[in-house]
Amino acid sequence: MPTLSPPRPHRDDVLIAVLGLLGGVVLWALDLSMRTGDVLGDTRLPLIPLVVMSAAELLRRTSPRTALAVGSVALVADQCTRGNLATVAMYTDVMYAAVLYGTPAAARRIPVVTFLISLLVTIGTLAWIRSPEALLVGIVTALVVFVPALTGVSVRNHRDAAETARLRADQTALLAEMDRTQAVTAERARMARELHDLVANHLSAIAIHSTAALSLDDPETSRDALGVIRENSVEGLAEMRRLIGLLRTGGADAEPSSSPSLESLDALVEQHRAAAADAGLTCVLEDTRNGGAPLPAPVGLAAYRIVQESLTNALKHAAPGPVTVRLERAGRRLTVEVSSVLGDRAGPRAPGSGAGLVGMRERVALLGGEFGAGPVDGMWRVRAELPVDEGEAGA
Secondary structure, three states: OOOOOOOOOOHHHHHHHHHHHHHHHHHHHOOOOOOOOOOOOOOOOOHHHHHHHHHHHOOOOOOHHHHHHHHHHHHHHHHOOOOOHHHHHHHHHHHHHHHHHOOHHHHHHHHHHHHHHHHHHHHHHHHHHOOOOHHHHHHHHHHHHHHHHHHHHHHHHHHHHHHHHHHHHHHHHHHHHHHHHHHHHHHHHHHHHHHHHHHHHHHHHHHHHHHHHHHOOOHHHHHHHHHHHHHHHHHHHHHHHHHOOOOOOOOOOOOOOOOOOHHHHHHHHHHHHHHHHHHOEEEEEEEOOOOOOOOOHHHHHHHHHHHHHHHHHHHHHOOOEEEEEEEEEEOOEEEEEEEEEOOOOOOOOOOOOOHHHHHHHHHHHHOOOEEEEEEEOOEEEEEEEEEOOHHHHOO
């Protein structure tokens, strides 16, 4: 089996070790030590703990426990010499890194141990020299061992909290995308079922009239039946062209429901008017169409669904006030507009909210129309322009 090579020191750790070593050498060359006099009689001895501490810095991230053990030995050895400030400074960094990059158990235990060490050093020094100056020794000890550990705990907690928040945000975004995709897919499936019903109606009419034409030996009846067959064939082919643009997912779907049209729009507005009264909304229908040729069934269905979805959104989000539904037919275009007072109800917003606008936009695009939704002069307006000409609608 191939042997695993030890992890290489991090680039920042190498930089810290080199700078610490150079700084310690400069302090030693200038004869700037932490104590006067030679404790062991050799002024070069502080360089040994300095070099060992620099080596421990190389392990601060890849092996923090080993770095702390080596650094602690180097610190004790340094206190037996004249001392070097760079060695003590690097040890505080090793202590900080042991808490920040170590195991969770080490992050919990090291601050407690360093606090007890600081307390014991203070008590021991006070019992030995019996002078208030012993408190200074305890404070310095705490600054070297306990404060870096406490700082490491604080930084680690903030880092873990930030990571948790990031993961939670990623999960929320993933769930929102999944819900949005499912909502759009469900809307596509419903549109496919409705168009299926329309095409099925035309094919049923063709089958009935063709049967009548074959069974009756009457030229006039046969001519009328052929006229109906041709009309339904043309309409059915136009709607089949629109059906090609839909992607229907697999799976067991419910039975197709009956397809509503603008003829039942009054009942829809009346139904929402009763529910909107409790929310301070008043639903008003303004239908300025002046007769004209009948609308193609897909156009009427799309207009009905747009009004239905817009009224539902108004019940959820609109501020108290009027909700106006306007229908206008000019030439070859049918304009559907639903406006309500701009507002946003308090309360949780489910992931995937806004998929209704996606469905409406896809319905209009399928028919070759134009769609827009957004705030206009303090009102939220949904506006769709649908072609009512057969050739233009299928483009």
